[in-house]
Amino acid sequence: MxxxxxxxxxxxxxxxxxxxxxxxxxxxxxxxxxxxxxxxxxxxxxxxxxxxxxxxxxxxxxxxxxxxxxxxxxxxxxxxxxxxxxxxxxxxxxxxxxxxxxxxxxxxxxxxxxxxxxxxxxxxxxxxxxxxxxxAPAPIEWPSSGGWLIGEPDLVLQFDEPFWVEDDVDDLYIYRKTTVTEDMIPEDRFVKAIEFRPGSPAVHHIIVPGLGGIAPGNDPVIHTDGMADVLKAGRDLTWQMHYHKEPGEGTGSWDQSQVALKFYDSEDDVKYEVFNADMGKYDFAVPPGASDYTIQTEWTFPTDSEIVGYLPHMHLRGKAAKYEAHYPDGSHEVLLDVPNYDFNWQTTYKYEERKKVPAGTRVVLTTVFDNSEDNPANPDPTATVRWGEPTTDEMSFGFMSYINDENKGHVAFSGDGDGLDLTAVVAFSDESRDGKMQLEEAPGGVKQYFEMMDQNKDGAVDMEEAKAANAFLKQMAEQRETDERAGRRKKAL
Ligand code: HEC
Known part of the structure; x- marks a missing residue:
């Protein structure tokens, strides 16, 4: 993952x-x-x-x-x-x-x-x-106050400096850093369990690349024996923090959120690194008032695999989510149906017995959005809603974690080929929220390709142009692969 x-x-x-x-x-x-x-x-x-x-x-x-x-x-x-x-x-x-x-x-x-x-x-x-x-039944002995749900952690990390969330903060995104020193872990460790603990009531979500994150209603991660995430030694962790609260005097608070980790004793106990297929789409605009706006994305398993679980993710207009498998033999199965999605409960659906799927199984994710007045969680039924991090914008993701015998991960955003997805770059960079990336919004590494991407020369890269650029990149990659294969053949001869 x-x-x-x-x-x-x-x-x-x-x-x-x-x-x-x-x-x-x-x-x-x-x-x-x-x-x-x-x-x-x-x-x-x-x-x-x-x-x-x-x-x-x-x-x-x-x-x-x-x-x-x-x-x-x-x-x-x-x-x-x-x-x-x-x-x-x-x-x-x-x-x-x-x-x-x-x-x-x-x-x-x-x-x-x-x-x-x-x-x-x-x-x-x-x-x-x-x-x-x-x-009465004997009372349950719950872990003492302050106890972690994952049990006694091997390591608890928090950001290097506490952060003061000001009284006037309403929505705020910041980055914090934790230095993972050699004293903490002299070498890479395989992580068995992960539990985040928000340090302030203003914490809305936490994302730490490599360790996942937490949003309202998330459970801790406890991997099944043999499955692990990896914590790299000597590497800084970055926390993306989203704070959300009613602004006002006396509402400020300190935050120094924590993450507790349990490790496997030995690398030998680890059979699988858990990989994640992110089915996601950045290129959408939910019209005002739409009550059944539907997005579909798909992802195909390159090898025989076993699905570990799912986590559908949308925001306040999220209404329903469904994962369906289309098997190579033509048959079809609903893997997960969430008919009444609730943003407050970001539930991971984890198999009791992992789901085996053959290579070539195509998984289709359908997410449905309700931007009408009938959705009580809808902050503004008159808005056109695009991809964005604030909960008042939307996301359409279906995370799906899996393992396979080759122990080889393969991550792709659906539709647009592997690797860099330029529709994602446009969505991320679009600070003015007009559905396009202006030159001044473009990230440094992308600026040099801006002119190539801006095909209609209107000074902005829109989603259609991003998709065209994706197709071009994919073609280049395929060409490279063909060349490489040809090269290998030559060597073999
Ligand atoms: C995974 C954690 C969790 C479990 C399990 C859970 N609850 Fe809750 N419950 C909450 C939270 C959080 C709230 C407050 C937020 C909300 O309403 O969604 C809540 C709210 C409630 C409320 C409404 C309280 C109010 O302010 O009106 C009732 C009643 C309730 N729960 C009963 C139950 C009962 C009965 C069970 C077991 C059958 C149960 N809950 C299981 C977390 C849980």
Missing amino acids: TRAQCPSAFRTLALSVVGALAVSGLAAAAAVDPEAVTFYRDVAPVLQQECQVCHRPNGANLGGMVAPMALTTYEETRPWARSIARQVATRAMPPWDASPAHNGVFSNERTLTQEEIDLIVRWAESGAPAGDPAD
Whole structure:
């Protein structure tokens, strides 16, 4: 997952602790007489297994999403009974946006059975009785306050200097640096688990190339045994920080966000580096009021591979996401359907059992945007929305991590060939947000090609021109490859 060029790298593939703790099978409770549903005997076990990882004192901080109340005792839970019944009946809680068709497929699944939902609703409707404390399950020993969900870390990194987020900050993007010294790691280490911890309530997202990042609702990354990211020794880490808050007196705060890491003991334990296919598109404009604006991108597996998981990423107008596989034999399968995407829950869908796909499998990502007034999260239905980092602009990404036996990664932005994607360069550079890159907006390395790219000579490079340049680059690369092969053949002769 460290190979991608995409800066919005919320490519944290997470084994949720929630998932690890979730034990289903409270079906027995469903058989209970409705009159007799009690907190201690019937409801507490469900809360323990499905809710308390977040709803407890010092509960999980998933990228800034912290549950507002604890649900560990009767006294804490009783005042919320009605609200709990509503939240579980509408399946708003526990948070999990994938279609029920995938139940049982992903290891970090957070869902209740219909029996569990009915039980909680009946309990709330019957006056939320306590019952007999002797019936209660033994309380779960959660890690002590300040504990990391990934367990005791081997290394905790934070930026070299704390940063003051001023009172008048509304949206702010900055870069911070951490020097990874030889004292910390004398040689490259293989990373087993990664957990980010925002250092201030103003932190909206964090991206650290190489280690992924965190956005609201992200779980920590705990790789399955044998899979790893790599932390390079003696190399500076750059943090891209996005702060977002209501400006105002007294709203400023210090930030020194942290990332905790667990390493594999030995390189021998590592079988696979995890690679990431970023299906993404930079070249789009969602019209004002559009309620079903659809973007499709695709990516083809070059070798037999195993998919580890998915992370669809959109912003406030994101409505739905779907990954579909088209197999070489002509058959077709929906891999992941997220019919009600919620920006607040950037969930990674991680397979219980990795999905094997043959070489040539084409994965199509469909993202749908709602820029109408009917989308309550929509900050401005009158705007034309293009690619951009602020949440008021949009993104259309489908991260997909995979491993293969050749242990060889292959990262591509779909459509436009491998390597540098000039539509991405245009989207990134377009500070004036008119959908084009002006000469003064162009990054240094690209300026020299500006004239070549600006085919209609209007002083700006638009998306069509960027695509034409991509096609040209791709052709050049293919030519090079052919030449090289020809060269190799010559040598062989
Ligand atoms: C992954 C973490 C997580 C899990 C698991 C979880 N919650 Fe929540 N819950 C939250 C967060 C964060 C909020 C506040 C933000 C929101 O509403 O989305 C919340 C909000 C709520 C609210 C609304 C509180 C209010 O202010 O009105 C209720 C009720 C609730 N949760 C009940 C539950 C129940 C019951 C379960 C288990 C069946 C559960 N939650 C599982 C994180 C979680």
